Amino acid sequence: MGNFLLIPLIFVGLVILFSSFFTVKQQTAAIIERFGRFNSIRQSGLQMKIPLIDRIVARVGLKIQQLDVIVETKTLDDVFVKLKVSVQYVVIKSKVYEAFYKLEYPHDQITSYVFDVVRAEVPKMKLDDVFVKKDDIAIAVKSELQDAMLEYGYDIIKTLVTDIDPDAQVKEAMNRINASEREKIAAQFEGDAARILIVEKAKAEAESKRLQGQGIADQRREIARGLEESVEVLNKVGINSQEASALIVVTQHYDTLQSIGEETNTNLILLPNSPQAGSDMLNNMVASFTASNMIGESMKKTNVPKPKK
Template identity: 80%
Template sequence: MDITLIIFIVFGLFILLSSFFTVKQQTSVVIERFGKFLSIRQSGLQLKIPLIDRVAGRVNLKIQQLDVIIETKTKDNVFVKLKVSVQFMVVKETVYDAFYKLEYPHDQITSYVFDVVRAEVPKLKLDDVFERKDDIAVAVKRELNEAMTTYGYTIINTLVTDIDPDIQVKNAMNRINAADREKTVAEFEAEASRIRIVAKAKAEAESKRLQGQGIADQRREIARGLVESVDVLNKVGINSQEASALIVVTQHYDTLQAIGADANSNLILLPNSPQAGSEMLNNMVASFSASNQVGEMMKKGNRKKLKSTAYENLKTTEKPEEPETEV
């Protein structure tokens, strides 16, 4: 009697406990009675008739993601692998359709993704696939929404997360990119070299201009100094010819002194003999005298006398030639 009571109590507790069940958050439970759909229960503590009602299944209402990898070829015959991530979910209002109309939603979504990608990518070249991957994702989402809405699924978003061409194609693309960058570097280096050359040429031209201006100023000041020196010598009774000759001889010896003062100088001034100064002075005096006579004769118009005088002056200034010695 006691054993029967215990069994009855245990059975009653089992029936009582099996009448209650819990549903987690973001989950829906499908209840069937004798194999026929009865109701959909949401999150919380729920009640069912034991041995009559049963939990047929649970539907996840969270956003799920499915990654699909597809291999296809582009318009320029390059095989490429694309990774498409599909984010989808089941809303509460369509739990019945999601549970009863579609048994393997992942397989269904994968099939549609394959179909859309292999229809869109062959229309594009490889470079266009990289540039228009968002267009491919939009096309996949549009097609999936039209198909999966019937089965109670909503497509949240589709993303083309990876584009992986064949390894040889990637190497070729890298070489092309490297060559293009080297070309750009060469162009910039050539432009920089051109700028340096132009700047150097401008600097040299400016330097030459300033140097020429300095030489011109120097010679202008030398000429002024010579004029002042001649004026001073004229005041003490030395005429212009003798003063000019004296100045030239003085500068000649000053130059020799400056050259001799530098121990590391390799410059040789010719003629540099002791007689060079007196010869230079005589030649200059004779030249000035001849030029004055020529000027006076040209004024008087006596060309015949001019020729004879010039010939005599020339004979006095020229050195006698040494006779040739026969061997």
């Protein structure tokens, strides 16, 4: 009978002994109460408590946590916009007691402060400024939360404005404005490019005309110099200037006929092109020069002023 009772007692003793030990995970704190009253905070590792007297009431995580809060508010230019604010916070290791006993719903508390700060800051800004100054909004939220939550054992690591979502109609209007601006800029670039092409083409044509004119002028200058030298040579052999000029013209006429004859696929006809055409042309030119000189001499005599009486 004694052995029969001994076995349950041993079993109960072992259970009580093993229940005296417990482990706490890394980055976790265990809160121990004794008869419903706070007793101690145990950190990570193997720990011991008094069985049936001490009780683990909570295990508080010491890792960084994140809470996403979506706030809808209105900007200075009367545009409704939704902001997503991400709050990263952690329980201070030395203030686990305050975090557990002073604040029951930390998420609700943080959310309330985020709503309060965002709805105080955003209505002061226009929609474009909200996008530009989102870091300023995040800093304002962190400053407010840091002061408020430190008392409750929470440290605010960082706050971020991760999304800004205006009303659908406003986004559509903004997209149209951006598209119009881009089309306007594209049209300006295309116009500038077309204008540059026109200017450069005009410059090229002007330069081409200038060079062409210069070439023609140089060609005519050389022709005139050659004719002058030819006349001087003919004058040395007793041919006067008029006859020399006529002879040069006739020579060029025959040179032209020869050039045309060398082209096999040409349809050009030079008139007159009969055998006596050169002789007739020479006689006509000499007669024209002679008549021209006679008319000139007659006009000089007619225009001589009479002596005054």
